[in-house]
Amino acid sequence: MPQNSLLKYLTFTFLLLFTSLFAIGQVYKISGKVLSASENHAIPYATVVVYNNSKEIIGGGSTNESGFFKIQTEEVGSYIDLSFIGFEKQRINTGFDNQYELNLGTIKLKSTTQQLGEFEVQAEKSTTEFKLDKRVFNVGQDISSTGMSAMELLNNVPSVRVNIEGQISLRGNTGVQILINGKPSVLADEGGNALGTLTSDMIEKIEVITNPSAKYDAEGSSGIINIVLKKEEKKGLNGSISVNTGIPDNHSLGLSLNKRTNNFNLFTQMGVGYRSLPRFEENINRNISSNREISSDGTSYRNETFYNLTLGTDYYINDLNVITLSGNFAYEIEDQPSEYLFTDQDPENNSYAQWIRTENTSATNPKYQYDLQYKKEFKNSEDHTLLFSAQGNFFGKDLDSEFQNKTLVGSTQDAKQKSNSTFSQADYLFKLDYTNPITDHITLETGGQYTLNNVENDFEVSNFNGSEFVIDSNFTNNFDFNQRVLGVYTTSSFEKGLWGLMLGLRIEHTLLDTYLEQGDSTNHQNYTNLFPSIHSSYKISELFSIQAGYSRRIYRPRLWDLNPFLTIRNNFNIRTGNPQLLPEFSDSYEIGGIFIFPKVSLNASVYRLNTTQIIERVSRVENEIVYTSPYNIGTKESTGIEINAKANISNKISVSGDFNYGSFKRKGNFANQDFDFQANQWNARTITKIKLPQQLDLEFTLNYQSVVRNFQGHTIDYAHFDLGARKKFWGGKGVLNFAIRDLFASRIRQTIVRQGDNRLFSFSQRGTFLTLGFSYGFGKGEAMTYSGRRR
Structure with missing residues (x-):
């Protein structure tokens, strides 16, 4: 196929995919605020999971620093589970009654330490370990990782640095190859902001390879970083929009969207x-x-x-x-x-x-x-x-x-x-x-x-x-x-x-x-x-x-x-x-x-x-x-x-x-x-x-x-x-x-x-x-x- 015809065909295909992005059924919205029952304080980064009648996960997210959450799903939710480290999990039944938005108001979680005397709650910590030809950073559920973007999480990985402008380096060298689940992806393009659609609760581990084995292309490079996602990725519409300016002239407008x-x-x-x-x-x-x-x-x-x-x-x-x-x-x-x-x-x-x-x-x-x-x-x-x-x-x-x-x-x-x-x-x-x-x-x-x-x-x-x-x-x-x-x-x-x-x-x-x-x-x-x-x-x-x-x-x-x-x-x-x-x-x-x-x-x-x-x-x-x-x-x-x-x-x-x-x-x-x-x-x-x-x-x-x-x-x-x-x-x-x-x-x-x-x-x-x-x-x-x- 000639290059011009191939380009027109691919452009038409991708435009068709793009127009389908927002045409995948009705969206239902669930919102609320989560507080601690004992101190009446907001609980940031609490996990919110939405289930349907078949007990399948259809959506989820986390609260912001003020304890608020807003979840979107493509089918009616039957109930939600709210949880956070050191608090009892709470289940709430939902009912939309022919409406598409549901505000659950204020929800209070009880501390698991109440009336237990001396009790220590231990969270799963993020750890780094050697694995033959690579180092593996396992993402835990500790507070330091909760709610981070993929870029912020990378900055916690030994030998990896991300500056405030988002440039990634490995052992001080730029030009690192970024993979998602072991393969190249436009989501990993450092020239854009698509990594912003990935957050720490979507990531299972990050692999760092400084001396690649025979599995990888023998051509020299600064190294490889592989981001491995969890099986249960968050659904819904995610995205980011940005506007920038600079001296000398450096002006741009960008939009990133992700629909799961x-x-x-x-x-x-x-x-x-x-x-x-x-x-x-x-x-x-x-x-x-x-x-x-x-x-x-x-x-x-x-x-x-x-x-x-x-x-x-x-x-x-x-x-x-x-x-x-x-x-x-x-x-x-x-x-x-x-x-x-x-x-x-x-x-x-x-x-x-x-x-x-x-x-x-x-x-x-x-x-x-x-x-x-x-x-x-x-x-x-x-x-x-x-x-x-x-x-x-x-x-x-x-x-x-x-x-x-x-x-x-x-x-x-x-x-x-x-x-x-x-x-x-x-x-x-x-x-x-x-x-x-x-x-x-x-x-x-x-x-x-x-x-x-x-x-x-x-x-x-x-x-x-x-x-x-x-x-x-x-x-x-x-x-x-x-x-x-x-x-x-x-x-x-x-x-x-x-x-x-x-x-x-x-x-x-x-x-x-x-x-x-x-x-x-x-x-x-x-x-x-x-x-x-x-x-x-x-x-x-x-x-x-x-x-x-x-x-x-x-x-x-x-x-x-x-x-x-x-x-x-x-x-x-x-x-x-x-x-x-x-x-x-x-x-x-x-x-x-x-x-x-x-x-x-x-x-x-x-x-x-x-x-x-x-x-x-x-x-x-x-x-x-x-x-x-x-x-x-x-x-x-x-x-x-x-x-x-x-x-x-x-x-x-x-x-x-x-x-x-x-x-x-x-x-x-x-x-x-x-x-x-x-x-x-x-x-x-x-x-x-x-x-x-x-x-x-x-x-x-x-x-x-x-x-x-x-x-x-x-x-x-x-x-x-x-x-x-x-x-x-x-x-x-x-x-x-x-x-x-x-x-x-x-x-x-x-x-x-x-x-x-x-x-x-x-x-x-x-x-x-x-x-x-x-x-x-x-x-x-x-x-x-x-x-x-x-x-």
């Missing part, structure tokens, strides 16, 4: 916005032999108007089979103006020439994706499953740029250039996973995955000769990139008592073809690799567990690593790709321990990473022009320690921190140059959260990155400070957020490169960003911020 019934879970998310991303840059190329220096400085902007629509549904065929169909369409309109001052001078500031180079760039970026998943559970065990998924993604870009030089001093530099780039990328993934717990202690897993990546990029540069633009054949070409990866795996695990062991093996076969039309240049790669893994864990005590693991990973060069096209934005500082790049391979060893105390959690790991065919960016200077390209150069051995800790100093103050120290040794040579060197680097972060009266939260984040060295130079260290404030209204349904990123504009990237007689200096700075947003959640939805998507 006995057989369907329909969800949608839509948003629109505009943002501006300025960046100041300075580059200096100094030749110490000729005493000549060419510099440029100026500000570039990336202004984006964006639209986004997500639609999808889960269809529960029965208790053992579920089908999920979802899709997303996004569209961006870009405008990228910039102006740079170029100066050609000697060390005494005597200018040979000076000119201004301006750029006007416009682009449109359409993107759509679709996802079909089928999951089957077997009757003998809920862990005995078969999961099939098929995903497709398309991204297009049509970019036009025009450049003009205007001479200010010295020799004439006047010139006009323009470029056009037409880019399209299509990615497809097909995956099958089978899990079978053969006995209570032994589990087998097997499966396969096939991915296809197809890219076409046509690039054209034209020069103005005084009367017309003429195509420059030296910088004009068509580039095709096609990659196919087939992987199969099997793992076997044994767990008994306090100890567990998992062995795994993955085989991946890769076919890669690139083609440059001009020059008829091709690059064909065909290779098969084995990726073994072994993981073990042992629980020494209730407070201390250890975990050890080994896995082999691969980093395949990305499109922009391979694409040889250059940018003419700065014709004295040019970056290009390298079509001949080979993949990196890494052997990862890790051993760690986790300590869990009442108010402090500590996770420490020691790791070793041996990498071959390291991809490094190398700069060279020709005729005062700096060219930077990636190459495979030798090996790298890294050893380090990583520590994550969180301390609840009081009920109002908590402090968490991440620390990573590593030393590495590089060996290799390139173009008759010795690239051997060794160095170390470290980074640290602390986050302080303070809860003030009137549901006001403050957050302070301090980040530090040490000097980072490579064989040609180094990047200077920097520190930056972020702060944020959050005010909740109406029992948490309304949230006002304010954040300042990089308060002192100190997140500065400064790089110094030495290459022969040349000294290269580059400087870039984003500056301070302020954001203000308000969001409102309804149903079981939590108020969360929608900020759009970045690509």
Whole structure:
């Protein structure tokens, strides 16, 4: 089916699903207020469950901080149960009498400690434990977890951090893959607010995987977080709406809806916005032999108007089979103006020439994706499953740029250039996973995955000769990139008592073809690799567990690593790709321990990473022009320690921190140059959260990155400070957020490169960003911020 026809068909299907969202029968509403019988105080977060005549659960929820609740159901409820830790459960019969709203008034629960003398009520506590290749955070019923959103709950998981703007990181690294029930989901898209429709009472556990086993794609990543939902998910209409603004321009409006019934879970998310991303840059190329220096400085902007629509549904065929169909369409309109001052001078500031180079760039970026998943559970065990998924993604870009030089001093530099780039990328993934717990202690897993990546990029540069633009054949070409990866795996695990062991093996076969039309240049790669893994864990005590693991990973060069096209934005500082790049391979060893105390959690790991065919960016200077390209150069051995800790100093103050120290040794040579060197680097972060009266939260984040060295130079260290404030209204349904990123504009990237007689200096700075947003959640939805998507 042609892509346009397929897009129209999917859009029609999803619009049909969306219009069905609100057409699933009459809604009945039950409300009331819950107080303690002894003290007449409101009971927040009490559980409210609605049953029908067949004693089936048809709805539910919890009270807010004032003790109020409001439940919606799609059929008449027969009775409700109200319960809370330390109180007797109370059952109330309902009767609507031909009306659709029922107010039960004030309901008082009796304490279970009355007339019992000395009696201790213990709630089920949230706990963290090691499970072979992952850490598992089991969500309990303690007060600290009750009523939390999924994002807030993630912030309680060791090694996981969620800042006040909703960005998730694992061990201090962003780019984490978020899964829902073991599979990708648009609900887990960090670019939107769909996670706000999940609350702690829907979540059974959260799994954290820092060193993935052979079951997972061998491609390197920052790690995996898997959110496992309870079987009995809350029904009804849930959602959130948000509006945001900021300086520089960062404005958006978002809506998220989620409708759950006995057989369907329909969800949608839509948003629109505009943002501006300025960046100041300075580059200096100094030749110490000729005493000549060419510099440029100026500000570039990336202004984006964006639209986004997500639609999808889960269809529960029965208790053992579920089908999920979802899709997303996004569209961006870009405008990228910039102006740079170029100066050609000697060390005494005597200018040979000076000119201004301006750029006007416009682009449109359409993107759509679709996802079909089928999951089957077997009757003998809920862990005995078969999961099939098929995903497709398309991204297009049509970019036009025009450049003009205007001479200010010295020799004439006047010139006009323009470029056009037409880019399209299509990615497809097909995956099958089978899990079978053969006995209570032994589990087998097997499966396969096939991915296809197809890219076409046509690039054209034209020069103005005084009367017309003429195509420059030296910088004009068509580039095709096609990659196919087939992987199969099997793992076997044994767990008994306090100890567990998992062995795994993955085989991946890769076919890669690139083609440059001009020059008829091709690059064909065909290779098969084995990726073994072994993981073990042992629980020494209730407070201390250890975990050890080994896995082999691969980093395949990305499109922009391979694409040889250059940018003419700065014709004295040019970056290009390298079509001949080979993949990196890494052997990862890790051993760690986790300590869990009442108010402090500590996770420490020691790791070793041996990498071959390291991809490094190398700069060279020709005729005062700096060219930077990636190459495979030798090996790298890294050893380090990583520590994550969180301390609840009081009920109002908590402090968490991440620390990573590593030393590495590089060996290799390139173009008759010795690239051997060794160095170390470290980074640290602390986050302080303070809860003030009137549901006001403050957050302070301090980040530090040490000097980072490579064989040609180094990047200077920097520190930056972020702060944020959050005010909740109406029992948490309304949230006002304010954040300042990089308060002192100190997140500065400064790089110094030495290459022969040349000294290269580059400087870039984003500056301070302020954001203000308000969001409102309804149903079981939590108020969360929608900020759009970045690509």
